[in-house]
Amino acid sequence: MKLEGRVAIVTGAGSGLGRESSRLFAAEGARVAVVDIDPERAAETVELVEKDGGTALAVTADVSVEEQVRAAVATTVDTFGTLDIMFANAGVVSRGGVPSVAGGEQVEFQDLTDADWQHVLGVNLSGVFYSAKAAVPALRANGGGTILATSSAASLVAYHSIALYSATKAGVNGLIRGLSLDLGRYGIRVNALAPTHGMSPNFLMPPGAPVVGQSYEEVSGxxxxxxxxxxxxxxxxxxxRDNAKVALFLASxxxxxxxxxxxxxxxxGTLSRVGMWFPEDKGSPGDL
Known part of the structure; x- marks a missing residue:
C-alpha cells in the first residue's frame, strides 16, 4: 500500500475529486480527515471510505476562513496523532461558470462584483495558503511530509467566462513553487495537479446538489x-479516479x-494543441 500508516487531510472532500481521492488514499492505507463545508457530504464520504474498509473522520470547515482550517488540522492531529499529507483540493468556479458546459447564464466580466472576486479568491487561493500554513507545524513535527493542491488546466490556458477562477488557479501554481523552495529544508514537498478532463459536474452545480460521483464525460452519454x-x-x-491516481502519485x-x-x-494531449483548428480534428474549439 502506497500510503500505509500515513494520515491525510483532504479538503473539498464531500464530492468530486476530493471524495474520490479520499477513497483512494484510504484504500492505499491512509487514515483520512474528510474536510468539507457541507457536513452531510463529508459524512457521506466517510461512510463510503468505511464501507470500503478504510478509516476516515468527517470535519466541517470553510477553507476561506483561516481559523476553521487551523481547527480542522488540530482535530485531525488530536484524532490520528500526526499529519503526513495535506491535500488542499477545495475549489469553486467564478460566478457564471462555464455557460457552454453548464447551460447557465453567462455573466459579463464587467458585471462581476468584488464579492464574486473575494469568494473565488478566498476558496481557491487563500484556502490553499491557509491549508498549507496550518499543516506546516504538524508536518515539521513529523519530520516532513507532503502539501498537495488542486490547480486546473485553466491556470495554463484560457477558458471562457472564468477569468477570476483562472487567475486564482495560476496563483496556486506560483504559491506551490515558492513554498517548495521555502519548505524543502524541512523535508516538506509541495506540488499541485492541474486536471483537464475527468472532473465532476458538481463543480458547476449549486451547493447542496446531489453528488454525481462521475466525470463530465461519463455522464454526458x-x-x-x-x-x-x-x-x-x-x-x-x-x-x-484518473485524476485521483495523479493525486496519489504526488502524495506518495x-x-x-x-x-x-x-x-x-x-x-x-488536449493542452498540446496549437491555436489553429485543423480539419482533421474532431469536434470544434468550443468543445474544449
Missing amino acids: PWDPSVSPIPLKLQRPPSL DDSEYISGQTLVATDG
Whole structure:
C-alpha cells in the first residue's frame, strides 16, 4: 500500500475529486480527515471510505476562513496523532461558470462584483495558503511530509467566462513553487495537479446538489472517442479516479523527489494543441 500508516487531510472532500481521492488514499492505507463545508457530504464520504474498509473522520470547515482550517488540522492531529499529507483540493468556479458546459447564464466580466472576486479568491487561493500554513507545524513535527493542491488546466490556458477562477488557479501554481523552495529544508514537498478532463459536474452545480460521483464525460452519454476533442483516443471516458491516481502519485513516495511542480492530469494531449483548428480534428474549439 502506497500510503500505509500515513494520515491525510483532504479538503473539498464531500464530492468530486476530493471524495474520490479520499477513497483512494484510504484504500492505499491512509487514515483520512474528510474536510468539507457541507457536513452531510463529508459524512457521506466517510461512510463510503468505511464501507470500503478504510478509516476516515468527517470535519466541517470553510477553507476561506483561516481559523476553521487551523481547527480542522488540530482535530485531525488530536484524532490520528500526526499529519503526513495535506491535500488542499477545495475549489469553486467564478460566478457564471462555464455557460457552454453548464447551460447557465453567462455573466459579463464587467458585471462581476468584488464579492464574486473575494469568494473565488478566498476558496481557491487563500484556502490553499491557509491549508498549507496550518499543516506546516504538524508536518515539521513529523519530520516532513507532503502539501498537495488542486490547480486546473485553466491556470495554463484560457477558458471562457472564468477569468477570476483562472487567475486564482495560476496563483496556486506560483504559491506551490515558492513554498517548495521555502519548505524543502524541512523535508516538506509541495506540488499541485492541474486536471483537464475527468472532473465532476458538481463543480458547476449549486451547493447542496446531489453528488454525481462521475466525470463530465461519463455522464454526458455513450462514449464515442471518435467525436471527443481529446486527442488521445481510448475506449473509455476519463474519470474522477484518473485524476485521483495523479493525486496519489504526488502524495506518495513514488514522487519522493518531486517538488514545486504543477502536473497536468488527465489531459490526453488536449493542452498540446496549437491555436489553429485543423480539419482533421474532431469536434470544434468550443468543445474544449
